[in-house]
Amino acid sequence: MSGRVLHVVKVAGISGAENHLLLLLPALRDRGWDVAAVMLHEGEPGAEDFAVRLEADGVPVERVRLSRAFDPRAFARILRRARRDRPDVVHTHLVHADFHGLPAGRLARVPALVSTKHGFNAFRDRKAFATADRAVASLADVHVAISAGLARYLAESEGFDAATFEVVHYGIEAGSEPPPLPGAPRLAIVGRLIPIKGHDVLLRAVARARERLPGLTLEIAGDGELEQELRATAIRLGLGDAVTFLGRVAPVDPVLERAEVVVVPSFGEGFGMVALEAMERGRPVIASAVGGLPEIVDEGRTGLLVPPGDVEALVRAIAELADDPARAAGMGQAGRSRALEGFSQERCTERIAVLYETALAGGERRFRRRSSQARSSANAASNASTKSHGAR
Structure with a gap:
């Protein structure tokens, strides 16, 4: 099974989450998925580096600059993109992408929404943010955490149910045989x-x-x-x-x-x-x-x-x-x-592909049940996310 996937990601530079996506998106494409990305950014040089590298690997990237934590114009662009391209899956990564991409995907009637949580953040202990984050997350059909430890942390800090997360570790590709250790401290x-x-x-x-x-x-x-x-x-x-x-x-x-x-x-x-x-x-x-x-x-x-x-x-x-x-x-x-x-990249890619396939198998049923929640959750995202500017 394959289909069209639109990834939405907030990028400030290239670190763990971004390196993961630089491997995952081309690998999904190689498995037959039609993959594209919307990159939210604030003009950081590292963001452009990320986009250029993805494009060099054959993944088209639409650059969307944010002017504030929740940017109505950025939200509108994602919504138009989802309505125009009609992806089978919208997959969001990091806080800004969740708050823009999940409501847009639901309003555009995308069959399956997937959200990956990537990191520890001090702001997650704030009650207002935790409430907003859970509200927006309720729009996703599949919740992914990059480790069981992160799932437990999200349960403790924000009140998520750790058991609802699918744990998908990052993958890595084999390089050449490494040199021996230097034998020095x-x-x-x-x-x-x-x-x-x-x-x-x-x-x-x-x-x-x-x-x-x-x-x-x-x-x-x-x-x-x-x-x-x-x-x-x-x-x-x-x-x-x-x-x-x-x-x-x-x-x-x-x-x-x-x-x-x-x-x-x-x-x-x-x-x-x-x-x-x-x-x-x-x-x-x-x-x-x-x-x-x-x-x-x-x-x-x-x-x-x-x-x-x-x-x-x-x-x-x-x-x-x-x-x-x-x-x-x-x-x-x-x-x-x-x-x-x-921790092979092949294993990581396979797990994500299976989650897409499983989500799409029940997508129409979920859509009928949850579409009525879209407008209220979109409003919650707009009102509450302005308090989390600068969050990853």
Whole structure:
């Protein structure tokens, strides 16, 4: 079975969700689905990069610029597009896309609506946002979470029923055989420089670990609001010659391959794509036991898990692996096998395709039952989402 799918996504840059879509949409097209995308954006350079890459892989992209959190003109464009093209499925990704794409899809009488939740966000604890998000989500026929950990988080923070989510992990494609570990105590962290990623915790842990491993170094790949603060912290901790800030790096494989160990010390991760990318490159991972990370990192076999924010536990884990190259290499090999066997892009694409087929099989029945909800839910989205500007 195949059909026409319109993906609606809000893009500010290319990170986990965007990399997932850059793999998923062309893969769905290759399976026979007629795939197109509407990209909501606010003029960020990374958004254009995303669109260009999708188009290079044969997926047409309509760029729609937002002027506010809920933009009536953007909503109208999506509605016109859905009415004109008559897709079988509208699939939304991230908050802005949900609030624009799900009501538009329902008003356009699209047979099946699918929504994927991708990440942890501080604003999800706000009662007004949670109420609005659940109202808009009620329009979707299929709810996808990228990890069981994220489904539990959404239940705790917003009041969703975790059992209603279909869990579909991100996938990864196999690269060439990775080089061996360097055999030196080198760490790497890849991600935006924002509070939830835990860079400050890692810097403090590195400073402590260097008391035992004076040759320990760290490369930080990424940019963001905390860059100057983190640079100052590194200097204050005496790490000026041990820590290198690389800025935004694409592709990240060279950074991962230079590392003996990749660290993901986040306070929240819907999935944790960096951990999977590191494993595919044959690198052991030290990660926080939060969100989707415990579903990726097999504790003691492909890496180590530590409580989020626990500097002492992170110091012990760093010393344990950085001081034992043989064990680190064994974990790296096991990690690559786990990544390719358990998290293949083929498996991810197959799961999404099956969800589309199942949703379409019952689409007409659902439409008759739920079409009366469309106008009231669209109004709820318009009124409440203005409070969540800047949300992902």
